[in-house]
Amino acid sequence: MDTVRMQGEHANHAHPGVTPEWRERLERRVLRPLAxxxxxxxxxxxxxxxxxxxAFYAYSQQWDRGLIVTGMRDRISWGVxxxxxxxxxxxSHAGTLLSAILRVTKARWQLSITRMAEFITVVALMVGALFPLIDLGRPDRVLNMIFYGRWQSPLLWDVLAICxxxxxxxxxLVLPLIPDFALCRDRLGPTAPRWKRLFFTVAAVGWxxxxAQRKALDRALTIMMIVIIPVAVSVHTVVSWIFAMTLREGMNSTIFGPYFVAGAIYSGIAAIILLMAVLRRLLRLEEYVTRTQFLCLGYMLGAFALIMAYANLNEYVTVGYKMAGEAGFHFEQLMVGMFSVQFWFYIIGGMIVPGLIILFPQTRNVKGICVAAVLxxxxxxIERYLIVxxxxxxxxxxxxxxxxxxxxxxxxxxxxxFAQFALxxxxxxxxxPMVSVWEVVEHRGPEPGSVPMADLEPQRAPEPRSLPERSGV
Amino acid sequence: MTEQIGGSADGRRSERLRLGRRSILKWAFIAAASGAMGALAKPVLGAARQSPEDKAHQHTVAQAIGDTEKRVRRWAMIIDLRSCDGCQSVGKPPQCTQACVQGHYAPEPMEWIETYEAELPGGGTQFIPTPCQQCQNSPCTNVCPVGATFHSPEGIVLIDQERCIGCRICMEACPYDRRFFNWGQPTQPPETIFQTYNPENQSPAYKGTVMKCNFCPHMARSGRLPYCAQACPNNAIYYGDLEEDLATNGVQVVQFSRFASYNSSYHLKEDLGTEPRVYYIPGYGQNVGRNPYKKGRKPTVWSWQRSSDGGETWTR
Known part of the structure; x- marks a missing residue:
């Protein structure tokens, strides 16, 4: 009885292009890894x-002997x-960009990859936030940050912003998961372990x-997507301020906040491209994560390559023109000195080559965009290596x-x-579920030009996969 | 029609009722949770609050205010570079650095007062003994996340190594390279085990914490000059009190302000606006007959390295 009503309601909300077979295939494909x-x-x-x-063994060495086991010393006192x-x-800015900024602008092409992007955000934050703790000379006293925390210190701003x-x-991440948890609860068969089904029943919170539930979820999502954008911008701004609040050459600069935010989004786009390429392959999501998604992210990568190039131009031309004192020393060690290899890799490999890959139609394909993302x-x-x-x-x-x-x-x-991230x-x-099923069903429907993938369930005969893949834009 | 309206009104009322119950429950839960948190947190926080900082503050405040008839000293230093030859004439390592290391048991390779050799515009060099500049607008104390580095009432920047978490953001912030980190277990002579730690002597040293020149206020209060000023063979270092406007190098007493201005004193990196308490009188050792083209100084020696065990040394 309940199920019938639920399915009826879902059908009312589904995107016009959605057929029951398509939807069945999507749900099977997305839920399959869970089984x-x-x-x-x-x-x-x-x-x-x-x-x-x-890595734990390495850290135990550091815990034992102190930071002397690292390459850092008094004059270069921060490192890897x-x-x-x-x-x-x-x-971590991948998730915010894709699922908040694009959701606000009512874009729909990203709906099949928002889940992955949101996972990158949460996991990257969990991994990244550990590094300042690893870097501490006295990790045993980390709670002093709470007992004696001073709000005047940029490090406290970091703690607050990142938390x-x-x-x-x-x-x-969890809000849009609720309808999908309900889907798992209803669809996962007895092959799935009991604890998993129990988990989904609890996690679906009675969806x-x-x-009324849809309205509540919609409102919550609207609030969160607007709230999360300024939070994301503030996070990378205060990360830049642990450098910009000092008097050091190359750091004592007003451009650092926006420069770090742009760099964060740039690397965030690259991270989501890479993760979706891997997961689409491993989870056989080619029907839902198509060239469209790669191309759109590729264009954004290209746009941010230009923004980064512009920021770097500003940063280095104003310094290099004057070559004043310490700034001149810094400019020289980057351009021709000790760090020139890394610097020019950063400029050419990190901005020019990715930009050209996106520019030329011959290279503007899934493979090319993945290469650009890795670069x-x-x-x-390396850019952060140069800064520090x-x-x-x-x-x-x-x-x-x-x-x-x-x-x-x-x-x-x-x-x-990196292992922790991947793990x-x-x-x-x-x-x-790595694809937000309900959102794709309701707001996106089948990807234009995508090829139905053969279902890999053993009882079904595989369909031929000889059809050529076409551009989906 | 009427049924529908009645129905929706009912629905609305029941929804409102439900919301009311929900919010009451929510506030009750928040109140209970925060009460429990407070009860749990109090003993923990209270115990932690007792420890290092108050100790440090009590110490300095009592010494500074109690012992000197409620006048707060403002310790400051003048380094007369006209008399500094980097100890070339005595053929030894710079004696200020050496005495500081010996007096404070500063772990190798820390030189809390370091004698830099800087190029002069016309060729040749000058020696610049550089202790912590004791900035009054200090970049290091501003950025410390736990208040482990702070200004004493006398205006001296101190570090509480029992609170320092070793994040090293103060080292990043210091524009004079005057902060040192215990990268490993520091080597100190055996006699440090008889010392009780306080932020004014920073010894015994703690692994994983930052150390630096503490301007020897404990020496000054007992009527002695800092180790560096005592040891200088050319009496180039004047130490004194801006409050009384007096300074001495151990031989001669001068009026601080006049001595500083009459000799065109300056601060290191004055343009940064850090307002240091260390004043420099420009020179290259001419008062003691140094030839500016004679370069080089002897390296500092840490004499107890062989007698200590369990510690490690590193290079800067």
Whole structure:
């Protein structure tokens, strides 16, 4: 009885192009990973856990002997940890951009990837927020931040902003999950483990899709998507302020806030491109994550490449024109000196090449856009390396410029952070539907030009997959 | 028609009722939760509040105010670069640095007062002994997230190593490179085990915390000059009190303000507006007959390295 009414209501809200068969296929495809796992999956998780354990071992060394096991010293006193902190907080902007900014503008093409983007946000924040703690000389006293916290310190602003952002984006992740939890509760068969079905029953908080529930969810989503945007901007602004609030050359600058926000969104777009390419392949979501999504994100990547190039031009032309004192030293070490290889990789590999890939129709395809995304991610890590390591290298007093090379401990902990990121996503894939089914059904419908994928359920005969893939824009 | 209206009005009323109950429950829950949180948090917070900072403050306030008839000293320093030759004439490492290291048991490689050799515009060099500048608009205390570095009532910037969490943002903020980190377990001579820690002597040193020159107010209060000023063979370092407007290098007493202005004193990086308490009189050691083209100084020595164990050293 209940089910009949619910389905009737859903049908009323569904997008005009949605047929029952299409919808059935979508639900099967999205819920399939939740039903069971292959040995390859467990091997992958085992590998990630091994990397993570290695990172724990590295950290135990640091806990034991102190930060002396890192390459940091008095003059370059921040390194890989703070660089990676900025990097991970940066890619967390993927979710906000896709699901909040685009939702506000009523765009619909992104609906099939918002879930992944929101996961990137939450997981990247969880990983990134650990780095300042790893970086502490006295991790045993971390609670002093609460007992004696001073609001005048940029680090406290970071703590506040990141906690707010993590809370907000977690709420924003869970809200649109509720109807999908209900879907899992109703559709997952007895093959799924009992605890999973119990989990979905609890997580669905009694969602049946009544008008009142839909209205409440819609209002909550509207509020959250507007609230989360200024929070996201503030997060990366205050991250930049831990640098910009000091008198150091190359950091004491007003452009740092917007520059960091732009860089964060830039790397966030690259992160979502990469994750959706991987998940679309592994979860066989090609029918829902099509060229359309890649192209739209590719265009945004291109636009942000231009914004970043413009910001860099502003930053370095104004300094290089005058070559004043310490600023001149910094300019020289970036352009032709110690950091020139990294700098020019950042400029060429991180902005010019991705921009050209997006510019030319020959390379503007799924593969090309993925290459651009990987380049951008590497380049944006290096950009933060240049800000921290090169910025700190500028001598403050008459002494020989210091040098910094990260040790195996720092690299291991960085590898552990990536493993942690991948591990949480891998576990999430088995617990949460990675496509927001109800939103796609209600607001998007079938992707234009997408090819129906063969269902991989064993009892069904596979359909031929010889049809050519066409542009979906 | 009428049924519908009646029905919807009923529905609205019941909805309002439900909302009322819900909000009452919500506020009751919030009140109960915050009460419980408060009850739990109080002993924890209270215990933590007792510890290091108050100790430090009580110490300095009592010493500064109680012992000197309620006049608060404003310690300051003049370094006369005309008399500083980087200890080239005595053929030793800079004695200010050396005495500071010996007196404070500063772990290697910390030089709380470091003698930099800077190029002169016309060629040749000058030596600049650089302690913590004791900025009155100090970038380091501003950024500390836990208030572990603070101004004493006498205007001196101190660090409470029992509170410092080792985030090193103060080292990033200091424009004079005057803060040092205990990257590993610091090496100190065995006699430090007899010391009780307080922020004015910073010893015994704690791993994973920041250290720096503390301007020796404990020495001044007992009528002695800081280690660096005592040890300078050329008496180039004057230490004094802006409140009394007096300074001395151990040989000669001068009026602080006049001595500073008559000799065209300046601050390091004056354009940053950090308002240091350390004044410099320009020079290259001419008063003690130094040839500015004779470069180089001897490296500082940490004499107890061999006698301490369990500690580690590193390079800057």
């Amino acid at each position: 069971g796992s292959s040995p390859a999956y467990f091997a992958w998780v085992g590998f990630l856990v091994a990397v993570l354990l290695w 940890y703070i660089i990676s902190f900025v990097f991970f907080i940066g890619i 707010t952002y993590l809370t907000g984006s977690a709420i924003y 049946t899709g009544t008008e 951008v991610l590497i380049a944006m890590w 390591a090169a910025g700190f290298r500028v001598p403050l007093m008459p002494y020989e410029p210091a040098s910094y090379s990260p040790t195996w401990v720092e690299w291991s902990i960085l590898a552990g952070a 949480i996503i891998s576990v999430a894939v088995k617990l949460f």
